Amino acid sequence: MTNPKEFCDLDARFAAYRPVELPPGFSDAVMLKINRDHKHRHHRDIALATATGFLLGALAYIVSTLVFLAGKFQLGDWIKRAEELARQVDATIFLIATHTVKVIFKASDAIAFSPWPDFAMHALVWVTSALALCTIFVSAATVRWTIKKNATPSHS
Amino acid sequence: MTNEARKDFAGEPIERIQLHFGDVVERYQQPIASFIYSFVFDVETARDLTQEVFVKAFRSLPSFDPSRPLSSWLFGIASNHARDFIRRRRIPTDSLDETGENIPDGGADPAKASFLRELGDSLSAALAMLPLDDRELVLMRHVAELSVPEIAAISNLSEANVKVRLFRARQRLQAILGRDSFL
Numbered sequence: 001m002t003n004p005k006e007f008c009d010l011d012a013r014f015a016a017y018r019p020v021e022l023p024p025g026f027s028d029a030v031m032l033k034i035n036r037d038h039k040h041r042h043h044r045d046i047a048l049a050t051a052t053g054f055l056l057g058a059l060a061y062i063v064s065t066l067v068f069l070a071g072k073f074q075l076g077d078w079i080k081r082a083e084e085l086a087r088q089v090d091a092t093i094f095l096i097a098t099h100t101v102k103v104i105f106k107a108s109d110a111i112a113f114s115p116w117p118d119f120a121m122h123a124l125v126w127v128t129s130a131l132a133l134c135t136i137f138v139s140a141a142t143v144r145w146t147i148k149k150n151a152t153p154s155h156s
Numbered sequence: 157m158t159n160e161a162r163k164d165f166a167g168e169p170i171e172r173i174q175l176h177f178g179d180v181v182e183r184y185q186q187p188i189a190s191f192i193y194s195f196v197f198d199v200e201t202a203r204d205l206t207q208e209v210f211v212k213a214f215r216s217l218p219s220f221d222p223s224r225p226l227s228s229w230l231f232g233i234a235s236n237h238a239r240d241f242i243r244r245r246r247i248p249t250d251s252l253d254e255t256g257e258n259i260p261d262g263g264a265d266p267a268k269a270s271f272l273r274e275l276g277d278s279l280s281a282a283l284a285m286l287p288l289d290d291r292e293l294v295l296m297r298h299v300a301e302l303s304v305p306e307i308a309a310i311s312n313l314s315e316a317n318v319k320v321r322l323f324r325a326r327q328r329l330q331a332i333l334g335r336d337s338f339l
Contacts, residue, residue, distance in 0.1 A: 014299065019194070022189055027181045030181050034210060
């Protein structure tokens with residue numbers, strides 16, 4: 001059994017234990033590295049949020065254009081035919097798929113055959129643009145929030 | 157920040173710790189460097205890993221629970237980082253003498269004796285002879301100055317288990333150091 005005196009010796013050895021001498025200015029170098037890493041991550045977050053905003057906006061444009069074109073070129077008729085065919089061959093999955101697409105095209109039909117097709121088209125474009133802008137603003141707000149949350153560290 | 161809070165940053169909100177992170181670095185850089193050195197036994201590597209630990213800690217600060225002591229959280233990160241480094245570099249983690257009973261006299265294995273001589277400091281050399289898990293417990297207790305409950309929380313062991321293992325590790329360390337002639 002180790003006696004208490006020996007334990008005290010061990011404590012004294014640990015108290016003097018300093019195997020690594022840190023050079024002067026080490027903490028400054030650490031803070032510099034932290035600040036660089038912080039800025040890098042911050043810029044990456046901004047780039048990601050902006051790219052996500054633009055991508056979502058572009059996606060909204062593409063979807064609305066597709067829906068509009070489908071209505072304009074009466075693709076709904078093709079869907080109706082496909083649905084009838086699915087019913088005839090009793091293909092349940094295909095039936096569900098065509099039914100889902102039919103619901104989407106119903107909306108585009110309504111736009112394409114409305115008494116004011118031009119107005120509907122313009123409305124669609126405006127709504128999509130607003131959606132894209134909203135997405136970008138939300139991204140920007142997220143970035144702002146991130147900046148506020150991750151305040152830059154100081155070194156006193 | 158008050159002097160008392162500067163000492164251990166107890167109860168400080170995360171935002172304040174974030175803004176005064178320079179003080180955290182000043183306060184813990186030396187013990188963390190010593191702690192990491194006792195895993196890797198290389199001064200330059202210990203310095204680099206110490207820097208990385210603080211960068212990692214600053215990144216993870218939003219997930220820090222301010223009701224916990226900052227020191228145990230920092231040393232937990234340091235321990236994981238050092239272990240990751242050892243795993244990546246495939247540094248052998250076996251102690252130089254697993255049993256701790258047959259202390260090398262320097263002549264039996266020239267490679268071991270040379271390594272121990274390179275370490276210079278007898279405590280470093282003695283620590284190198286402890287198994288990694290025991291070494292970590294001893295370092296957490298004596299270099300990081302963590303309490304037994306804090307060590308138990310970091311190492312996922314019961315407090316009783318930590319106490320027993322610490323006692324045995326200290327005994328082995330004492331036995332190794334008792335034969336200073338091994339260097």
